[in-house]
Every structure is written in C-alpha cells, then in structure tokens.
Amino acid sequence: MTSRPGSGVATVRAELVASRVVGAYQHLTLLAPEVADLARPGQFVALAVGGPTSATLLRRCFSIHRVTPDAREGGSGSGTVELVVADAGPGSRWLTQVPVQGEVDLIGPLGKPFPLPTEAVGCVLVGGGYGSAPLFWLAELLRERGCGVEIVLGAASRDRLFGAPQTSDDERASHGVTVTTDDGSQGVKGWVSDVLPEVMARADAQVVYACGPMAMLRSVSELAAAHGAVAQVAVEEAMACGVGVCMTCVMPVRSSDGTTKMVRSCVEGPTFRGDRVRWDAFVDGHAVVPADAVGAPVAAGGGGH
Ligand SMILES: Cc1cc2nc3c(=O)[nH]c(=O)nc-3n(C[C@H](O)[C@H](O)[C@H](O)COP(=O)(O)OP(=O)(O)OC[C@H]3O[C@@H](n4cnc5c(N)ncnc54)[C@H](O)[C@@H]3O)c2cc1C
Numbered sequence: 210m211t212s213r214p215g216s217g218v219a220t221v222r223a224e225l226v227a228s229r230v231v232g233a234y235q236h237l238t239l240l241a242p243e244v245a246d247l248a249r250p251g252q253f254v255a256l257a258v259g260g261p262t263s264a265t266l267l268r269r270c271f272s273i274h275r276v277t278p279d280a281r282e283g284g285s286g287s288g289t290v291e292l293v294v295a296d297a298g299p300g301s302r303w304l305t306q307v308p309v310q311g312e313v314d315l316i317g318p319l320g321k322p323f324p325l326p327t328e329a330v331g332c333v334l335v336g337g338g339y340g341s342a343p344l345f346w347l348a349e350l351l352r353e354r355g356c357g358v359e360i361v362l363g364a365a366s367r368d369r370l371f372g373a374p375q376t377s378d379d380e381r382a383s384h385g386v387t388v389t390t391d392d393g394s395q396g397v398k399g400w401v402s403d404v405l406p407e408v409m410a411r412a413d414a415q416v417v418y419a420c421g422p423m424a425m426l427r428s429v430s431e432l433a434a435a436h437g438a439v440a441q442v443a444v445e446e447a448m449a450c451g452v453g454v455c456m457t458c459v460m461p462v463r464s465s466d467g468t469t470k471m472v473r474s475c476v477e478g479p480t481f482r483g484d485r486v487r488w489d490a491f492v493d494g495h496a497v498v499p500a501d502a503v504g505a506p507v508a509a510g511g512g513g514h
C-alpha cells in the first residue's frame with residue numbers, strides 16, 4: 210500500500226475476497242482497509258484493468274457501494290470496499306472475471322462525498338440501475354442522524370435494478386422503497402420521475418440525493434426544485450485519470466456568483482447540487498461548453514483571438 214500522508218487517498222493492491230452475480234451486475238468485495246477507513250458515500254475508486262501487461266492503460270471508475278471500516282475490527286487489516294460492476298466493455302468485463310484471491314490495483318477514495326444535512330430532515334434517495342449502489346450506505350448515515358429516508362429505485366428491467374426487494378418477504382420488509390421499471394417487470398411501470406413527486410410529498414423531502422444516468426439526474430433535479438427541495442446528484446461523466454490531471458471529465462456548473470465554469474467532475478464532483486449543473490449543455494449525455502461559460506471559445510468575428 211502507498212498513500213501520500215494527509216492526502217486522504219490511498220493506492221493499494223487489493224485482494225478480491227468475494228465476487229458474486231447480482232442480477233445483471235457483479236458485486237465485488239475488495240480487501241482495502243486504508244481506503245475503507247477514509248471513504249464516504251458518493252466517493253469512488255479508480256481501478257487498473259487488464260492485468261500487468263495490458264495495453265488498457267486508463268483506470269476505470271466505480272462508485273463505492275459500501276465499506277466495512279477497518280476500525281470496526283480493531284484495526285486488524287480486514288476493512289473492505291464493495292463495488293457493483295456492470296459489464297459495459299472490456300475493462301469492466303475484465304473486473305467481473307477477476308478470481309477470488311486475485312489482486313486489483315485500486316486508488317481511492319476519490320471525489321467529494323454527498324453532503325449530509327446538519328438537521329434531521331426528510332430525504333429521498335433515487336438510484337438508476339447500478340447508480341443505486343452508493344445509496345444504501347448513505348441511507349444508513351442519514352437515518353443515524355435522525356433523517357426520514359425514502360428510496361426510489363429505477364431501471365430498464367428487473368435484472369438491472371440493484372438493491373430492490375427480490376422476494377415477497379423482502380417486499381413486506383422494504384417499507385420506504387419504491388421501485389420502477391421501464392418494462393414493468395418489477396414495481397411501477399415507468400420512470401423514477403413518474404413516482405418521485407408523490408414520494409417527495411410523502412417524505413416531506415428537503416433533500417433529494419440521486420445517482421444514475423444523466424437524463425435521470427436532470428429530471429430529478431428539476432422535480433426536486435419544483436418541490437422546493439435541494440437535489441444532490443452524483444454524476445458519472447466519463448473519466449480517464451480520476452484524479453484531476455487529464456480534463457476528460459469537465460462539465461459546466463454554475464458557481465454561487467452565477468457564472469458558469471467548466472469543472473472537473475472527478476475532483477470538484479462527482480457530487481454536485483442539481484440546480485448548479487448546466488443540464489442544457491448536455492447533448493446525448495456529453496457536455497458541450499456553453500457560450501457563456503468562463504473561458505468558452507469565441508466564434509470567429511466575435512471579438513476573440
Ligand atoms: C464516478 C463514476 C462512478 C461510476 N460508478 C460505476 C458503478 O458503480 N458501476 C458501474 O458498473 N459503472 C460505473 N461507472 C461507469 C464505469 O466507469 C464505466 O462503465 C467503465 O469505465 C467502462 O469501461 P469499459 O472498459 O468496461 O468499457 P469502455 O469500452 O470504456 O466503454 C463501454 C461503454 O461504457 C461507456 N462508458 C465508458 N466510460 C463511462 C463512464 N465513465 N460513465 C458512463 N459510461 C461510460 C462507453 O461510452 C461505452 O458505451 C462509473 C463511472 C464514473 C465516472
């Protein structure tokens with residue numbers, strides 16, 4: 210293990226201690242006590258993929274599903290970090306196939322965690338697909354602070370839901386969880402945005418936390434604003450380095466002074482206030498630079514260089 214003192218980030222060769230299929234995903238448990246001790250909900254890790262001789266040089270980023278901090282075990286070196294990985298391409302597929310007791314090179318925790326309310330307020334947590342992975346851990350911390358918590362989970366189909374009740378017993382025990390699927394294979398047929406206004410009203414929501422696809426985050430942010438709640442969203446803008454060096458992950462975000470700046474979602478995010486993100490600047494899920502952003506290129510004849 211290596212870590213820069215005071216940096217709050219560790220680089221570890223983490224042993225995979227468990228790997229199991231959960232619906233369409235692989236749930237990985239990695240032995241990484243240094244990362245487990247530092248991590249908070251909303252943060253992520255960057256994993257090397259493909260093995261030591263791979264030509265796939267860029268790390269792949271994954272939200273931290275939950276941790277078992279080492280301190281709970283008396284500092285015995287048994288702290289773990291859990292991830293939920295969808296097979297989206299070569300890097301994530303490699304990860305889903307790492308054998309138990311194999312090693313993965315991991316940097317984390319990265320990014321800013323979800324801010325927690327200072328008072329006991331109503332909170333709604335919204336997850337799309339594997340985006341629900343960090344929300345259950347967040348829910349535990351919010352409940353410890355006395356917050357009321359309702360959860361909304363959505364996905365295209367039943368197998369792409371993560372954390373939804375699987376059996377009728379689970380369903381009876383899952384008070385406060387609303388499920389939607391696009392195809393109606395579980396829960397309400399439709400999108401999370403169809404049920405969110407009712408859930409926010411029932412929860413008297415003052416904060417709505419969300420993680421999932423950009424289009425979902427946009428509609429959650431708009432619905433939260435209409436309800437008078439603050440949205441806190443975790444974006445999954447494509448990232449290459451994950452540590453603020455490469456600028457791959459820039460996206461337009463409004464500052465408190467009203468100006469729009471292109472910020473790196475890996476270090477300034479991945480969590481942002483939903484009403485600060487310039488959703489109008491996303492085209493097919495990718496951010497373009499708005500003309501009014503600080504430092505935006507000026508069109509020929511527009512007075513720039
Ligand atoms: C902060 C953050 C948290 C994430 N959390 C999770 C998670 O918990 N579980 C999970 O399965 N995935 C998560 N992702 C997405 C994951 O990083 C990508 O799916 C993965 O990097 C794809 O790598 P690949 O080599 O398998 O596929 P590639 O060949 O690189 O890409 C395959 C497909 O995935 C798309 N893709 C690539 N990178 C991203 C990205 N960063 N975000 C969205 N789509 C992407 C590509 O456009 C392509 O369609 C997260 C991404 C970020 C930035």
Ligand code: FES
Pocket residue numbers: 447448449450451452453454455456457458459473474475476
């Ligand atoms: S991913 Fe490299 S700067 Fe954010």
